[in-house]
Amino acid sequence: xxxxxxxxxxxxxxxxxxxxxxxxxxxxxxxxxxxxxxxxxxxxxxxxxxxxxxxxxxxxxxxxxxxxxxxxxxxxxxxxxxxxxxxxxxxxxxxxxxxxxxxxxxxxxxxxxxxxxxxxxxxxxxxxxxxxxxxxxxxxxxxxxxxxxxxxxxxxxxxxxxxxxxxxxxxxxxxxxxxxxxxxxxxxxxxxxxxxxxxxxxxxxxxxxxxxxxxxxxxxxxxxxxxxxxxxxxxxxxxxxxxxxxxx
Amino acid sequence: xxxxxxxxxxxxxxxxxxxxxxxxxxxxxxxxxxxxxxxxxxxxxxxxxxxxxxxxxxxxxxxxxxxxxxxxxxxxxxxxxxxxxxxxxxxxxxxxxx
Numbered sequence: 001x002x003x004x005x006x007x008x009x010x011x012x013x014x015x016x017x018x019x020x021x022x023x024x025x026x027x028x029x030x031x032x033x034x035x036x037x038x039x040x041x042x043x044x045x046x047x048x049x050x051x052x053x054x055x056x057x058x059x060x061x062x063x064x065x066x067x068x069x070x071x072x073x074x075x076x077x078x079x080x081x082x083x084x085x086x087x088x089x090x091x092x093x094x095x096x097x098x099x100x101x102x103x104x105x106x107x108x109x110x111x112x113x114x115x116x117x118x119x120x121x122x123x124x125x126x127x128x129x130x131x132x133x134x135x136x137x138x139x140x141x142x143x144x145x146x147x148x149x150x151x152x153x154x155x156x157x158x159x160x161x162x163x164x165x166x167x168x169x170x171x172x173x174x175x176x177x178x179x180x181x182x183x184x185x186x187x188x189x190x191x192x193x194x195x196x197x198x199x200x201x202x203x204x205x206x207x208x209x210x211x212x213x214x215x216x217x218x219x220x221x222x223x224x225x226x227x228x229x230x231x232x233x234x235x236x237x238x239x240x241x242x243x244x245x246x247x248x
Numbered sequence: 249x250x251x252x253x254x255x256x257x258x259x260x261x262x263x264x265x266x267x268x269x270x271x272x273x274x275x276x277x278x279x280x281x282x283x284x285x286x287x288x289x290x291x292x293x294x295x296x297x298x299x300x301x302x303x304x305x306x307x308x309x310x311x312x313x314x315x316x317x318x319x320x321x322x323x324x325x326x327x328x329x330x331x332x333x334x335x336x337x338x339x340x341x342x343x344x345x346x
Contacts, residue, residue, distance in 0.1 A: 094265045095269040096292060125292075212303050237279075
């Protein structure tokens with residue numbers, strides 16, 4: 001068809017990215033509702049509850065903050081610096097996601113400014129793994145589609161929870177807490193090719209479990225993620241050295 | 249400090265980490281660090297899974313669900329089938345009183 005080459009491939013890729021996240025919505029909706037209910041119970045207004053989902057957009061740290069705001073301003077309650085520092089510690093892991101993603105997705109400077117706002121654990125995992133099936137690897141459109149898929153659902157569910165969430169069932173009652181580990185496992189299983197990869201996965205997972213007893217969740221992911229990747233790089237180096245030795 | 253100001257500060261410490269990571273990926277790296285970045289998805293995703301399963305109060309149910317879900321993905325290659333199959337297994341055990 002003449003002229004079809006000039007049509008930007010952005011939207012088809014965007015919708016493929018958007019759709020690839022839909023299995024996660026099931027787990028996302030009840031948690032956003034639960035966050036909103038917690039935030040409202042801690043004294044935040046509907047607008048403040050929504051603002052956090054629109055700006056910060058990071059589930060675990062929103063939950064933590066929603067809880068901390070309960071004692072905000074009171075003697076012995078959480079301080080502003082405490083809430084902000086907790087958020088920073090929980091979200092520092094996003095540095096690692098961006099670093100890893102940018103090797104795979106080619107982004108211009110303005111595209112990086114936009115993509116950074118909507119990056120999450122889930123979109124990172126899905127785009128890194130499923131993006132390989134894209135014709136030329138994951139594009140900006142695919143990444144943004146995946147990111148906004150969760151952003152729209154998270155924010156719509158926040159509003160639902162903030163306005164009328166008290167009557168909705170809790171995530172525990174629905175048992176949806178298992179959805180996230182299941183989804184990530186579904187991404188991990190196809191990656192487990194070769195001894196080193198399996199070893200890295202086992203070590204990172206078990207170290208994260210151990211650390212999670214003493215440290216906040218986001219920091220755990222950052223430390224275990226860096227540690228596991230260092231182990232993998234070191235083992236790969238050893239293998240290469242051995243092969244070179246054998247070749248001599 | 250107002251609640252809105254705290255939320256804006258929360259944003260101010262979250263966004264730069266995301267942006268900085270996306271900006272640092274293009275630098276030329278020696279083989280060790282290229283291998284490091286290659287292993288990041290595996291290590292991060294494993295670190296996201298295990299505490300959510302073993303650290304949960306209902307860990308036996310979640311472990312069973314993940315065993316079923318993981319097996320489905322491994323045999324079929326379908327992510328959604330793995331999630332739904334694992335979730336069904338979770339509920340089967342929960343209803344049967346496991």
